[in-house]
Amino acid sequence: MQNRLVLTATVEREEDLRYTPAGIPVVQMWVRHQSRQTAGGFERDVACEIQAVLIGEDARRYAGKLAGNTVTLTGFLSQRSLKNPRLVLNIEYVEFVKG
């Protein structure tokens, strides 16, 4: 049951570090991707925006340092909640891309 997204994107908005009731650090962000991709032999410009969430130690480490940066995010997709089907990228790794 694979579920892995690798996305290079610019962090357009980063929320303040907060903690879950269980004390787990969480940073929410919105990222924008733009590139040129090929599918079925056809090349095209591609853009998308997705909410991404970083939890655990990396949330504390990177809080306040993400907005405005281009990053390659690796993680998995989920729907935001049982009632909200919007997709969220749950980040496992953050890599800063040199500008």
Add this chain to the structure above:
Amino acid sequence: MQNRLVLTATVEREEDLRYTPAGIPVVQMWVRHQSRQTAGGFERDVACEIQAVLIGEDARRYAGKLAGNTVTLTGFLSQRSLKNPRLVLNIEYVEFVKG
């Protein structure tokens, strides 16, 4: 500018094969994923649903054979259109998962 999603999912709905004005075969589908994933050291149940589109020769090859099957889809994300930010998986490879 990486943009790659690998997702194992069940094809819940598959539309009929159609052709773009330029004669390119296209199959639209909706797929549902469920798994258990770990982020930031925390394990959780994950579910999501996403529209996926297959174009080119593979659309013709797999048309009518997808619905109900579990497949691993490899491709890239885009927003559906300039006006519609909903995410779509543009499929580059389809692999049928044995049940």
